[in-house]
Amino acid sequence: MEKHPSFEVLAPYLPKYPKAAGALFQTYNDLKLAQQWTDIEIIDLPECSRCGLRGRRPNTDDVLSVVPCVISESLSTDWIRTTFQELGSPPHLYLAINTEDSSIVYYKISPGIVKPPL
Amino acid sequence: MASDSDDCKIQLRVSNYKAYVWDVEDIATLRAKHHVCGVLTGTLPHLSQQNVFLGVPLVLLPEEVVLLLEKQLAVLIDDSNAHRPPSAEALYRWNAEREASASQQIAAAEAERASEKAAKLSTSDEAIRKRKEREAKRAAVARAKAIAEGLTVDEIPEIAVVPATDARSSTPSKLVAPTFNVTIPASSSELEWYAPEGRTHPTLDSARAAGVWTYPTTPFERAKCRVFRDLWEKGNFMGGGIKFGGDFLVYPGDPLRYHSHFVATVIESPTAPLMPMEVVAHGRLGTATKKSHLFCEWDEKTQEVTYFSVEWAGFG
Numbered sequence: 001m002e003k004h005p006s007f008e009v010l011a012p013y014l015p016k017y018p019k020a021a022g023a024l025f026q027t028y029n030d031l032k033l034a035q036q037w038t039d040i041e042i043i044d045l046p047e048c049s050r051c052g053l054r055g056r057r058p059n060t061d062d063v064l065s066v067v068p069c070v071i072s073e074s075l076s077t078d079w080i081r082t083t084f085q086e087l088g089s090p091p092h093l094y095l096a097i098n099t100e101d102s103s104i105v106y107y108k109i110s111p112g113i114v115k116p117p118l
Numbered sequence: 119m120a121s122d123s124d125d126c127k128i129q130l131r132v133s134n135y136k137a138y139v140w141d142v143e144d145i146a147t148l149r150a151k152h153h154v155c156g157v158l159t160g161t162l163p164h165l166s167q168q169n170v171f172l173g174v175p176l177v178l179l180p181e182e183v184v185l186l187l188e189k190q191l192a193v194l195i196d197d198s199n200a201h202r203p204p205s206a207e208a209l210y211r212w213n214a215e216r217e218a219s220a221s222q223q224i225a226a227a228e229a230e231r232a233s234e235k236a237a238k239l240s241t242s243d244e245a246i247r248k249r250k251e252r253e254a255k256r257a258a259v260a261r262a263k264a265i266a267e268g269l270t271v272d273e274i275p276e277i278a279v280v281p282a283t284d285a286r287s288s289t290p291s292k293l294v295a296p297t298f299n300v301t302i303p304a305s306s307s308e309l310e311w312y313a314p315e316g317r318t319h320p321t322l323d324s325a326r327a328a329g330v331w332t333y334p335t336t337p338f339e340r341a342k343c344r345v346f347r348d349l350w351e352k353g354n355f356m357g358g359g360i361k362f363g364g365d366f367l368v369y370p371g372d373p374l375r376y377h378s379h380f381v382a383t384v385i386e387s388p389t390a391p392l393m394p395m396e397v398v399a400h401g402r403l404g405t406a407t408k409k410s411h412l413f414c415e416w417d418e419k420t421q422e423v424t425y426f427s428v429e430w431a432g433f434g
Contacts, residue, residue, distance in 0.1 A: 030434070035433060035434065057433070069394055070394070071393075071394045071395060073394065074391040074392070074393060075391070075392045075393070075394060075397075076388060076389050076390060076391060076392050077385050077388050077390070077392060077413060077415040077424065077426065078388035078389055079392075080392075080426055081388070081424070094431050095394070095397060096434075097394040097397065097398060104434055105398055105430075105431075105434055106430075106431035106433060106434040107397050107398065107401045107428055107429070107430060107431055108401075108428070108429050108430070108431045108432075109397075109426055109427070109428055110426065110427045110428075111424075111425070111426060111427075112425050112426075112427065113352075113380065113410075113412060113425045113427060114410060114427040115379055115410065116379060116380075116404070116405070116408055116409055116410040116429060117429075
């Protein structure tokens, strides 16, 4: 991991939350290199014991929030609520679910009852 | 026990912990006025070999029952015990009425069938007559021809006139007596010995004490009731969620007019474990079916429902 180009950017954050380190590393690389997001920042979310990410999808202006997690961990609606609070109440966030084979699936979570897109 | 105001409440007849609505007017009221749909579950007597179209009774979700009682829109009737044992005289009267009604229906049906037959016969009488004329003509022509060919009158073969068969027998005559359908009333309310008074429960507590209705018992069941109620108070119609992997389907209006926008999953408490796999499963199915999946959290402490909408991100 240390030899990876992304390590420099993530180095300050990975040791802080060791259990979330793998997911953060995987998600950061996916967003930056595979999804080609721009302006990626790392946000410390102490109440959630992990870091989140903010950035823009290619050719868009909206800043989106992403929270990595591992498929084997146990979450709760309380955790989701706290995550929204710590991110500064964005209109929605993307949960990046990381798996052991390095697949990531992203799910959009919005507070309240939000109608599906047409 | 049952006050006057209970009379205008909808009667939910409980049998084995399921609540049924047998009155068609009540079913209409539940849907139009209280946006509670339920599910029709009875066989239609005239279309019994299918189950796409069903009839009364309507069966309600337990959450629908709890809501209707809490809002004082309905009462629960211990249906089994509301049927008292009938006296011998009552049974005799009931039987006599049924027999009379059946004979009446059969007589009416027979009269109708006879008049239909008569209408058919008049044409077959005509047909018989015409046939006879034709036969006579043919015989006369044949005779004239034979004479012209020089046969003596004695040698003219008798043209066997095929006896005009009774046109009626060309339609197979039934040797068995014709069968008719007789309709019998299925509703118990007309029975002399059906007496719901004294077996009516206007509150959930009273029904629970009598052992007639016990839902909800567990924290999860309580959470489902409160989420259902919250969604109902927001004006939604709800249905069962099994077809889409959730607890409820949520429609913004009558299900006959709208497809549901949401599938709701009830989360028992703010700290109940929620696995990321559940987010994947519910979120992806919702998106694939053009719906949003709702995680509906019930908080017993604050007595509030909090909603989170989940959909697949569309990237990754």
